Amino acid sequence: MTEVYDLLAAVLHGLSSGAILCSVPSACLSALANIIENDMGGSSGALYSIMLAAAAAHLAKDPTLKGLVEAFKIGVDAIMKYGCAQPGDRTMLDALVPAHETLKAQLLANSPLHHAVLEAAKAADAGAQATAEMPARAGRASYVNASQLVKPDPGAVAVAIWMVAGASALP
Numbered sequence: 378m379t380e381v382y383d384l385l386a387a388v389l390h391g392l393s394s395g396a397i398l399c400s401v402p403s404a405c406l407s408a409l410a411n412i413i414e415n416d417m418g419g420s421s422g423a424l425y426s427i428m429l430a431a432a433a434a435h436l437a438k439d440p441t442l443k444g445l446v447e448a449f450k451i452g453v454d455a456i457m458k459y460g461c462a463q464p465g466d467r468t469m470l471d472a473l474v475p476a477h478e479t480l481k482a483q484l485l486a487n488s489p490l491h492h493a494v495l496e497a498a499k500a501a502d503a504g505a506q507a508t509a510e511m512p513a514r515a516g517r518a519s520y521v522n523a524s525q526l527v528k529p530d531p532g533a534v535a536v537a538i539w540m541v542a543g544a545s546a547l548p
Contacts, residue, residue, distance in 0.1 A: 387416040402440060406433035406448075421469065421532055424460050428452035446484060449477050462515035467508045472536035476501035491547045498540035505533035 388409070391397040397408040410429035413422050432452035436444055453473045457463060464474045479500035483493035508530035 384413065384417045384422075387412045402445065403433045403437035406430075406436060420460075421535065424456050424469065427455050427459050431455035442484065442490070446477070446481050449480065453477055460515065465511060466515035467511040467530050467533075468515050469530070469532035469536050471508045471511065471530065472501040472504040472533040472540070475504040476536065476540055491544070494540075494547055495544040498537065498544040501533075501540040502537035505529050505537040508533045 398404045414426035432448035435448040462468045476497040480497035
């Protein structure tokens with residue numbers, strides 16, 4: 378819990394000091410990537426930092442809603458590349474991939490942004506819950522006896538939590 382508290386404190390400090398510029402999405406993601414890299418720790422911190430840095434680089438070139446959806450995919454692909462995991466391995470990817478796919482499908486169907494993000498959060502949660510039935514082929518859980526893996530993957534659950542929080546923060 379200390380890592381999460383430290384991360385949230387660093388994000389709040391970044392927001393109040395102006396170090397995180399929310400008016401420029403790519404700069405916002407870059408700043409968050411740096412904060413996560415320095416303050417979150419653990420393998421999830423490294424992977425989130427990689428995801429956000431990759432997404433920020435794309436968003437700087439294409440700062441449109443379509444660019445944001447593609448940036449999300451590029452970020453998820455970076456996690457797959459550097460985390461050596463795929464959907465179905467019982468990791469955060471089991472929440473991130475369906476979230477991206479749902480967000481993209483909702484926006485292609487011209488759903489309002491709030492609705493699209495809410496549906497993506499629901500897909501993330503469903504993906505996270507499905508990990509309870511998956512064998513762990515990557516991540517920390519792959520070192521645990523399979524008989525002990527009866528709950529959803531914590532990394533996937535964390536994705537669902539921040540996606541729901543993000544959806545609820547939208548107007």
